[in-house]
Amino acid sequence: MWKFILRRVLIMIPQLFILSIIVFAMAKAMPGDALSGKVMDPGISPERIEELRDQMGLNDPMHTQYIRWISNVAQGDFGQSYTHKTKVMNVIEDRVWQTVYLSLFTVIIIYALAIPLGILSGRYNDTWIDKAITGYTYVGFATPTFIFGLIVLFLFGFTLDLFPTGGTVSSKVDEGTFAYFLSKLNHMVLPAFSAALISTVGVVQYLRSEVVDNKLKDYVRTARSKGIPESKVYSRHILRNSFLPIAAFLGYEITGLIGGSIIIETIFSYPGIGQLFVTSISLRDFSVVTALVMLTGFATLLGTLLSDIILSAVDPRIRIE
Amino acid sequence: MGMNVETVTTAPPKEISPSGMKVIWREIRKDRMAMISLVVLGIVLIAVYSAALFIDKDAVARVDVFSIYMDPSSAYWLGTDYGGRDVFKQLIIGTRNSFSISLGITVLTALIGLSAGLIAGYFGGWTDNIIMRVIDFVITLPQMMFIIVLVTIIPKFTVTTFILIMTLFLWTGKARLIRSKVLSERELDYVHASQTLGTPHWKIILYHILPNVSSLIIVNFTLNLAGNIGLETALTFLGFGLPESTPSLGTLIAYATNPEVLEYRWWIWLPASVMILILMLSINFIGQALKRAGDARQRRG
Numbered sequence: 357m358w359k360f361i362l363r364r365v366l367i368m369i370p371q372l373f374i375l376s377i378i379v380f381a382m383a384k385a386m387p388g389d390a391l392s393g394k395v396m397d398p399g400i401s402p403e404r405i406e407e408l409r410d411q412m413g414l415n416d417p418m419h420t421q422y423i424r425w426i427s428n429v430a431q432g433d434f435g436q437s438y439t440h441k442t443k444v445m446n447v448i449e450d451r452v453w454q455t456v457y458l459s460l461f462t463v464i465i466i467y468a469l470a471i472p473l474g475i476l477s478g479r480y481n482d483t484w485i486d487k488a489i490t491g492y493t494y495v496g497f498a499t500p501t502f503i504f505g506l507i508v509l510f511l512f513g514f515t516l517d518l519f520p521t522g523g524t525v526s527s528k529v530d531e532g533t534f535a536y537f538l539s540k541l542n543h544m545v546l547p548a549f550s551a552a553l554i555s556t557v558g559v560v561q562y563l564r565s566e567v568v569d570n571k572l573k574d575y576v577r578t579a580r581s582k583g584i585p586e587s588k589v590y591s592r593h594i595l596r597n598s599f600l601p602i603a604a605f606l607g608y609e610i611t612g613l614i615g616g617s618i619i620i621e622t623i624f625s626y627p628g629i630g631q632l633f634v635t636s637i638s639l640r641d642f643s644v645v646t647a648l649v650m651l652t653g654f655a656t657l658l659g660t661l662l663s664d665i666i667l668s669a670v671d672p673r674i675r676i677e
Numbered sequence: 678m679g680m681n682v683e684t685v686t687t688a689p690p691k692e693i694s695p696s697g698m699k700v701i702w703r704e705i706r707k708d709r710m711a712m713i714s715l716v717v718l719g720i721v722l723i724a725v726y727s728a729a730l731f732i733d734k735d736a737v738a739r740v741d742v743f744s745i746y747m748d749p750s751s752a753y754w755l756g757t758d759y760g761g762r763d764v765f766k767q768l769i770i771g772t773r774n775s776f777s778i779s780l781g782i783t784v785l786t787a788l789i790g791l792s793a794g795l796i797a798g799y800f801g802g803w804t805d806n807i808i809m810r811v812i813d814f815v816i817t818l819p820q821m822m823f824i825i826v827l828v829t830i831i832p833k834f835t836v837t838t839f840i841l842i843m844t845l846f847l848w849t850g851k852a853r854l855i856r857s858k859v860l861s862e863r864e865l866d867y868v869h870a871s872q873t874l875g876t877p878h879w880k881i882i883l884y885h886i887l888p889n890v891s892s893l894i895i896v897n898f899t900l901n902l903a904g905n906i907g908l909e910t911a912l913t914f915l916g917f918g919l920p921e922s923t924p925s926l927g928t929l930i931a932y933a934t935n936p937e938v939l940e941y942r943w944w945i946w947l948p949a950s951v952m953i954l955i956l957m958l959s960i961n962f963i964g965q966a967l968k969r970a971g972d973a974r975q976r977r978g
Contacts, residue, residue: 500907
């Protein structure tokens with residue numbers, strides 16, 4: 357086990373290195389540089405700018421620039437934001453928690469829906485309830501999140517006026533109170549459900565086929581012949597075996613949500629990092645864009661690492677490869 | 678001598694299993710949803726592509742200040758947008774563009790993914806190792822962010838560059854899928870027999886292995902086509918998809934980012950959304966039927 361984890365972590369080092377080089381190359385290809393982030397006197401002469409560029413090392417050879425950049429990044433320094441007039445890390449710190457809360461809420465809904473639906477569908481396969489659930493997974497599989505989100509926003513946000521249509525919290529409540537917490541939840545309902553109802557179908561399909569496969573296995577027959585009630589056969593025996601691989605996908609699920617946050621947050625005007633990314637690109641605030649790409653890339657690598665480790669803990673056969 | 682051996686060993690098989698195309702056709706006919714989907718998709722595509730021939734593309738993109746935000750009428754079936762442009766005609770052109778471009782992306786990713794998968798799976802060893810490391814890496818990248826950044830920083834952005842950028846990230850899943858199938862295929866006797874006979878590798882790959890992974894390729898192609906329509910329109914919706922000169926279904930839906938349009942002018946964005954749903958659902962249903970046709974255990978007929 358430890359050998360597997362060590363090898364898996366070692367694979368991540370070159371991946372991180374390549375990721376940083378790609379992001380650095382993209383940052384260099386973006387218009388503007390560290391100077392455009394500074395507030396400057398508009399009457400400044402081109403010679404003075406060139407002097408400043410020399411001082412900041414922007415005319416150094418690429419590899420020196422890369423080394424300086426990556427050592428700053430390792431310390432969490434991504435430079436200045438041009439639109440927010442503050443450190444990039446401060447801007448991101450403000451937003452990242454909103455996305456984390458929304459993603460957690462979404463993951464909870466995904467699993468809260470997928471587990472009962474998957475088990476019902478697998479247990480009573482080829483009955484009307486299975487057909488209904490399978491129909492839902494087909495439709496959900498073919499529906500893009502942005503269209504579903506828009507229709508949800510149109511119906512429940514505007515037409516029926518049941519939920520807020522943007523933001524994270526109402527301005528009328530004080531921070532720290534219970535009402536504040538409720539208002540936050542209320543603002544997350546539409547974006548979280550829109551993302552979850554679509555993302556859950558993959559888990560449902562997977563769980564269903566696991567249950568269908570498992571219920572014909574010998575250990576289930578043994579359990580039944582010992583006289584264990586049917587409900588317990590499912591809740592204790594089949595569910596445990598079917599659920600382990602699903603739990604392992606949690607890491608991938610979370611990284612998928614970070615990517616999906618771009619669409620969901622834009623539609624529901626939810627100020628997380630997805631929306632920050634889109635506005636920063638539109639405002640050409642490239643220091644923020646670079647930081648977000650680097651951090652999200654790092655987060656996805658970590659998420660995959662986590663999933664791989666859980667998978668190998670659950671299923672020893674993966675380790676032997 | 679060799680010729681003699683061949684004539685001796687060929688005995689006519691008693692039971693001919695139905696050919697691939699026949700199985701696929703039978704499966705689609707058995708599955709009511711797939712059959713309806715095929716008909717609907719056929720009608721929509723024929724209607725859209727032939728109607729697009731009669732629409733003056735420049736006239737659709739021209740701003741007309743005298744007819745801004747008109748309600749649906751006999752002249753403008755779905756009203757007009759903020760630039761006074763006919764929404765219905767944009768819908769036709771947009772459907773055609775979105776479908777054609779997604780098809781282009783799918784074909785290109787299929788070619789690259791197929792080649793990479795066949796080579797990695799067949800040769801194994803170091804070749805496989807290198808290709809798989811690249812795939813593992815590209816798959817874990819936050820693809821949407823990278824695509825958006827590339828779309829913004831590339832100076833001369835056209836439809837071709839868009840297709841290439843998308844392909845850069847989307848070939849990996851298919852390559853991995855095909856590689857795993859080829860890995861098990863190359864251990865089978867017919868491949869070993871061919872290798873012993875001295876058949877060149879490229880011939881084994883093209884004439885022996887490729888036909889055996891073809892059903893997987895077809896299924897994956899259909900499902901990817903549907904997925905790419907969703908991805909292209911989502912990117913265009915965010916403003917990072919097709920260039921403005923090429924309207925897509927996502928362009929029409931992007932008007933709904935204006936709450937006024939979303940709430941009171943649903944005829945601008947809803948038809949385009951429904952069109953995407955129709956395209957993706959019907960392609961997916963056909964894909965599911967193909968999937969069953971490719972797996973003898975799941976066939977209905």
